[in-house]
Amino acid sequence: MTNIASTAPAHQPARSPRLRRLISAIAILVIAAIGLSVGLSAAPVTDATVKIDNFTFGPKLLTVKAGTKVTWVNQDDIPHTVIDKNRKVFRSKPLDTDDKFSFTFTQPGTYDYFCGLHPHMTAQVVVTP
Numbered sequence: 001m002t003n004i005a006s007t008a009p010a011h012q013p014a015r016s017p018r019l020r021r022l023i024s025a026i027a028i029l030v031i032a033a034i035g036l037s038v039g040l041s042a043a044p045v046t047d048a049t050v051k052i053d054n055f056t057f058g059p060k061l062l063t064v065k066a067g068t069k070v071t072w073v074n075q076d077d078i079p080h081t082v083i084d085k086n087r088k089v090f091r092s093k094p095l096d097t098d099d100k101f102s103f104t105f106t107q108p109g110t111y112d113y114f115c116g117l118h119p120h121m122t123a124q125v126v127v128t129p
């Protein structure tokens with residue numbers, strides 16, 4: 001008695017070319033989706049900028065992820081400072097026009113800050129995990 005399956009490939013279940021194309025298309029989509037999600041989760045934290053102009057911090061409320069470096073730029077024609085009100089983790093020297101001050105927020109939380117020269121100038125950075 002001979003083994004029919006080994007000598008007659010036509011008896012083996014054959015996948016149609018259409019099914020094979022569908023399977024490879026799905027495989028490519030799955031690989032692309034995995035690659036995309038890995039890419040997104042590994043995306044670097046982008047830095048942020050706060051502009052100081054006309055006695056105002058802008059944006060007044062800035063929300064960033066932990067690890068973000070925030071840079072304040074004084075675009076006003078008089079000096080301003082940037083001082084952390086409650087946590088006291090950052091405090092700039094007086095910034096003249098076009099001067100910059102940077103601080104990297106590593107700890108999540110709410111940071112109220114103000115200008116030491118004009119204390120009515122207040123704003124907030126919210127740091128999310």
Ligand SMILES: [Cu+2]
Binds near residue numbers: 079080081116117
């Ligand atoms: Cu000021």
